[in-house]
Amino acid sequence: MNQLREYYERRELLSNLVLRELRSRYKRSALGWTWSLLNPLSSVLIYWVVFGVFLKVKAPIGDPSGQGNFVLFLLCALIPWNFFSNGVTQSIESLVVNAGLIRKVYFPRELLVASTIGGLLVTFLIELGVVITVLLIAGNMVLPWLPIVVLLVILQTLLVLGIGLLLSGANVYFRDVRHFVNLLMPMLFYSTPVVYPISYVPVNWQVAGRSIPLRSIYEMNPLVQLVSAYRALLYDLTFPSIGSLAYIAVWSIGLVLVGQFVFNRLDHRLAEEV
Amino acid sequence: MTAAVIVDHVSKRYRLYHERNQSLKASLLRGRRARYEDFMALDDVSFEIKEGTTFGLIGENGSGKSTMLKCMARILRPDGGSITTRGKVSALLELGAGFHPELSGRENVYLNGAILGLSRREIDALFDEIVDFSGIEQFIDAPVKNYSSGMYVRLGFAVAINVDPAVLLIDEVLAVGDQEFQNKCTDKINQFRSEGRTIVVVSHSLSSVGDLCDEAALIEHGHLVKVGPASETIDHYLSEILSIDPATLGIARRSTGEIKLQGVELISVNGAASDVVELGESVTFRFHYDVKESVESPVFGMSLTSSEGALVTGTNSKDQGLLTKVSLGLGYVDLVVPRLLVAKGRYHVTGTIYDSTQKTPIHEVGNLHTFEVVAGALRTSGITSLGGVWRAGA
Numbered sequence A: 001m002n003q004l005r006e007y008y009e010r011r012e013l014l015s016n017l018v019l020r021e022l023r024s025r026y027k028r029s030a031l032g033w034t035w036s037l038l039n040p041l042s043s044v045l046i047y048w049v050v051f052g053v054f055l056k057v058k059a060p061i062g063d064p065s066g067q068g069n070f071v072l073f074l075l076c077a078l079i080p081w082n083f084f085s086n087g088v089t090q091s092i093e094s095l096v097v098n099a100g101l102i103r104k105v106y107f108p109r110e111l112l113v114a115s116t117i118g119g120l121l122v123t124f125l126i127e128l129g130v131v132i133t134v135l136l137i138a139g140n141m142v143l144p145w146l147p148i149v150v151l152l153v154i155l156q157t158l159l160v161l162g163i164g165l166l167l168s169g170a171n172v173y174f175r176d177v178r179h180f181v182n183l184l185m186p187m188l189f190y191s192t193p194v195v196y197p198i199s200y201v202p203v204n205w206q207v208a209g210r211s212i213p214l215r216s217i218y219e220m221n222p223l224v225q226l227v228s229a230y231r232a233l234l235y236d237l238t239f240p241s242i243g244s245l246a247y248i249a250v251w252s253i254g255l256v257l258v259g260q261f262v263f264n265r266l267d268h269r270l271a272e273e274v
Numbered sequence B: 001m002t003a004a005v006i007v008d009h010v011s012k013r014y015r016l017y018h019e020r021n022q023s024l025k026a027s028l029l030r031g032r033r034a035r036y037e038d039f040m041a042l043d044d045v046s047f048e049i050k051e052g053t054t055f056g057l058i059g060e061n062g063s064g065k066s067t068m069l070k071c072m073a074r075i076l077r078p079d080g081g082s083i084t085t086r087g088k089v090s091a092l093l094e095l096g097a098g099f100h101p102e103l104s105g106r107e108n109v110y111l112n113g114a115i116l117g118l119s120r121r122e123i124d125a126l127f128d129e130i131v132d133f134s135g136i137e138q139f140i141d142a143p144v145k146n147y148s149s150g151m152y153v154r155l156g157f158a159v160a161i162n163v164d165p166a167v168l169l170i171d172e173v174l175a176v177g178d179q180e181f182q183n184k185c186t187d188k189i190n191q192f193r194s195e196g197r198t199i200v201v202v203s204h205s206l207s208s209v210g211d212l213c214d215e216a217a218l219i220e221h222g223h224l225v226k227v228g229p230a231s232e233t234i235d236h237y238l239s240e241i242l243s244i245d246p247a248t249l250g251i252a253r254r255s256t257g258e259i260k261l262q263g264v265e266l267i268s269v270n271g272a273a274s275d276v277v278e279l280g281e282s283v284t285f286r287f288h289y290d291v292k293e294s295v296e297s298p299v300f301g302m303s304l305t306s307s308e309g310a311l312v313t314g315t316n317s318k319d320q321g322l323l324t325k326v327s328l329g330l331g332y333v334d335l336v337v338p339r340l341l342v343a344k345g346r347y348h349v350t351g352t353i354y355d356s357t358q359k360t361p362i363h364e365v366g367n368l369h370t371f372e373v374v375a376g377a378l379r380t381s382g383i384t385s386l387g388g389v390w391r392a393g394a
Helices: A002-009 A011-025 A034-054 A070-097 A099-104 A110-137 A143-173 A176-190 A214-219 A222-236 A242-267 B024-029 B065-072 B105-115 B120-134 B149-161 B179-194 B206-212 B230-241
Strands: A205-207 A210-212 B003-017 B036-050 B054-058 B080-085 B089-092 B167-171 B198-202 B215-220 B223-229 B251-255 B259-268 B276-278 B283-291 B299-306 B311-316 B329-337 B345-354 B361-374
Touching: A002 A011, A002 A110, A011 A110, A011 B105, A034 A070, A034 A110, A070 A099, A070 A110, A070 A143, A070 A176, A070 A222, A110 A143, A110 A222, A110 A242, A143 A176, A143 A222, A143 A242, A214 A222, A222 A242, B003 B065, B003 B198, B036 B065, B036 B080, B036 B198, B036 B215, B054 B065, B054 B206, B054 B230, B065 B080, B065 B089, B065 B167, B065 B198, B089 B149, B105 B120, B105 B149, B120 B149, B149 B179, B167 B179, B179 B198, B198 B206, B206 B230, B215 B230, B223 B230, B259 B345, B259 B361, B283 B299, B283 B345, B299 B329, B311 B345
Parallel strands: B036 B223, B054 B198, B054 B215, B089 B167, B167 B198, B276 B361
Antiparallel strands: A205 A210, B003 B036, B003 B080, B215 B223, B251 B361, B259 B283, B283 B329, B299 B311, B299 B345, B345 B361
């Protein structure tokens, strides 16, 4: 509760730090903000060619949208994934990058984590806007689902914030947290149905004569639920299951609480250690 | 009177790592934790700073005074005890600490203001004043990375000072910028004092603490040694820790105690002591000393510093091959200057006595004496005069 009040009291600073993040990101680059759209565009192109064309991954026909375009199928999951991946990797670095500030001025240090994520959230929302426009042009009437998309974005932001708070403090003490996360990220990417439909994951997996319920284990990953929920809303035009939304919410709120708790513990000697 | 800052049994421990485990691997290989020793930067320090006073923190390097200030600024959290402050606290620890080099001065003013706790509307209202104070109107929309270090610091100071704090914490940052800006800063601080705000200063300069502060605390090796009226605390520091008689003019930097410099006199041509010398006149610097233990051929040195703090010149007795013999008790040594060829202005004399190896200073006193050079028959521009005479060609 205290933390919430602190965030609220320093909202001006938060928005200023987010602005700093946004203003400085593409300073001195000729293309400027175009980069924030070029980056996802290039990854869409790569995944479409490799998975859609070479490996012939078939996008399932959206029910009830009837949509079957692989690029659209990809976009609905890839854009939220990018927000997750960039949010986690950059927020982990946020304290170390701002060491000078931490050593010389007092302000709630959580704001550095939050503002890094805030800056990425703005880019994410722009990208999402572009995706929604493309979907509308392709005939997917996504507008009625937008309120739930907003809810999903909020839950995802909390999820990223929780992980950021949890790991950014740890990264000050052990700089290899960042390397470890960089190692984990591709693993997470391929264990989340971004470039392939979830139906490609076998329900049961036979290993040495024993059957392992692979799909159920796979679905325990909150990112699987998150990406599937985005896809249900944007691609299939259907309501994601309440159970899956609740599952995401539990993870998000739980991680924020744990993250904030850990952050408070590590915050104590931050100015000395960073 | 109510207290603006209450320091209540504050302790701060630093960890001195022998081998720093900044990687998980190192940590796992060497056992769970890095080996470190605790170092008590502050040990059970308690004092109160009354509202509306100017308070100095003095002590030697590494004594813990800056740690104390950082604890007050909430940058560091004490391991034990607590610090209570009344009202908004603004710290001038490093000016422009929150500046982002790629952003313009204007953007940085808003950012830094927000870091210091101002709302957008408050900064809007203060913006003109801040820019005016910093004196860099024409560059306010240029990225700060193109600023000179002076401009950078001026803008940082302008933001920090305009935050309207109830308690202002200053860590020796005032020695920045040109003379004019320094005067502005001093005026602002005096204005703060007259407005009844509380100021806490950490400084090495005992004379500025003496001038500015009502009260002072002396911290030594993390312990509070003395707190009370500034002059008493400074005297205590001089006599107990630096072992110098506070009665001697100037403030000592180093002392081992065998010989002490008592002071310096400037003796003009007519034999009278005077602190005003005409450019090009003859003058004798007479250094008085007091020998406590016999020292074999000590070396006397002196240097002149301009009022801007620039070293003008320095000389010592050994350079001229003078072997001085000193006997116990009082004595003096003269530096005879046939023509004093430094431009008009105020100068500070630093006096040093070295042992014969010239490696160990026995006693060094900065700001031992101040005198003034005025233009006389000889005039010059710059910092020195050649003392030359113009003659018409054939």
